Amino acid sequence: MSRIHLQGLTRRFGGVTAVDDIWLDVADGEFLVLLGPSGCGKSTLLRMIAGLLAPTDGRVLLDEADITHLPARERDLAIVFQSYALYPHLSVARNIGFPLRARRWSRDEIQAKVAEVAAVLDLSELVARKPKELSGGQRQRVALARALVRDPGAFLMDEPLSNLDAKLRSSTRAEISGLHRRLGATVVYVTHDQVEAMTMATRIVLLDKGRLEQVGTPEEVYDRPESTFVAGFLGSPPMNLLTAEVVPDGDALRVRAADLDLPLGITADTPPRPVALGVRPEHLRLTTPDAAGIRGVVRTVENLGSEEVAHCVVGDERLCLRGARPLGLHAGDPVHLTAAPENLHLFDPGSGRRLAWQPVPSFSHHPPPLPHPAPSPI
Ligand SMILES: Nc1ncnc2c1ncn2[C@@H]1O[C@H](COP(=O)(O)OP(=O)(O)OP(=O)(O)O)[C@@H](O)[C@H]1O
Ligand SMILES: [Mg+2]
Known part of the structure; x- marks a missing residue:
């Protein structure tokens, strides 16, 4: 798995500085959650790590290699978005195997790998179905399986649970946490939901207006907020x-x-x-x-x-x-x-x-x- 280093990462859109000089090291196997209010720059930061958006300034390193200008498809990273973006006409098995077909794996190899990943995510019974025959939570698991099948260096997730109802959210949250523990994968996870952040993160990064407000374990940011912004953001009701x-x-x-x-x-x-x-x-x-x-x-x-x-x-x-x-x-x-x-x-x-x-x-x-x-x- 992989370490990610962000060095002075900055993105401006015209006069708006969406991400402002972020320095951050994501350790191997860490579950790092980017948390903050709407518009604070979470997705912009994740998209720069993914290679979907070029930074105005700064560098992204993956295991010491500078990947700032590497195209997204050449980065050893898997991305899971809020919308599952499954192919509606393909079965669950073919959706999961899609990245491997694109890499010209053989049929047998693909079948074996899909079966393995489907078992990990408890999808084995569903592999013959089409996405429209699945619940929201099952579809999100297929999207996760498709990311997993590539054995990526790290996972980048942008609000993957926000389309799910409260009960599914809670069970899929537990599923992603369990997956993280089993695989020891490096995850960078975007959310504006503090419950997701507190329950899943090994470390939370709080962002406000593109700036890094505090980085710490869930306990550190809750018990010892470094600013009134962090104090007033976490807790229900907040401090x-x-x-x-x-x-x-x-x-x-x-x-x-x-x-x-x-x-x-x-x-x-x-x-x-x-x-x-x-x-x-x-x-x-x-x-x-x-x-x-x-x-x-x-x-x-x-x-x-x-x-x-x-x-x-x-x-x-x-x-x-x-x-x-x-x-x-x-x-x-x-x-x-x-x-x-x-x-x-x-x-x-x-x-x-x-x-x-x-x-x-x-x-x-x-x-x-x-x-x-x-x-x-x-
Ligand atoms: N393509 C763009 N052109 C201009 N401004 C943009 C663009 N993308 C993002 N922004 C601006 O950058 C800021 C950060 O946006 P971003 O999408 O990163 O926020 P976010 O933290 O992901 O918010 P949300 O929780 O609502 O998804 C916002 O002010 C947004 O309007
Ligand atoms: Mg966003």
Whole structure:
């Protein structure tokens, strides 16, 4: 299998920079997910790796070989798109074997390979059917089988599950993950669905406006978002972000706003500083009115089945709380909330970058250089 290196990859369309100076190494056997909102440049980036679109700047390397200018058909990569693009008049077996006929394999060789790949994807019973006699999920598996049959160096997939209903999506997701584990294949997978990203990826690349915002394991990007963009993109509902100020209280630090007062659980000597306070809906807990915390009013309560989400207002900002049903809250109720210091995230309100807070020894005579923005992760 293969390693892919992107070096300063850039694509402009007229005045629009769709992909902006992306540097990225995809390791052998990695399942790398490109995640971001519509229009952030995911497909453009994948199409440049595939060789379907020429970069304006930068290079693509496959196992150290520069393939930037190699035509798509000469790259050792298989591409699976959202639309299955199967040949309607050919049987499943002939659809799967198509790339091999194009390479002039013998009939026997093709038959053996098709049977092998059909078995891997649980399609053996269906090889005689035409695509119109298959369900959406089965068609997508045939498209995967056709990619697999070539034994490519790596798979490139652009939203391959977005045409499937929720149940099929979930089973095909598990199928692709299982396939990845069994084959140890290198996969670059585009989606705007965070559940797909969190469940399938070995690493997630978050893109915003063509730029790389953060790269990390699903746990890293969820638990330690490097920016308000990442914090506000991941999670359902995403992380709450509130305007606040970090203030010293004795030698401890607290984060405060008109209806908010929470200890940060660290000692430091620093002047007051405006921040964006991040806290996930599932990390908020109900507390008593006399305790320090967040004061708000419930606007609506959504029933998600096993859980509920309470949409609240705090001052003139919105805040969501998520927990096991029933939360015991109703529209119009006052709420008093708290969160553990380790679940509070602080961001610079100007740049949106995460702030790294560290305790400063009390004997220090130097003005503390902290808080400071965390170094960029890439
Ligand atoms: N051929 C093109 N000509 C001009 N602009 C383009 C072209 N292809 C893409 N763009 C622009 O580049 C940006 C990135 O598009 P891209 O298709 O890569 O986004 P995406 O992240 O895949 O979005 P989606 O999730 O909606 O598929 C968008 O602003 C888009 O309008
Ligand atoms: Mg796209």
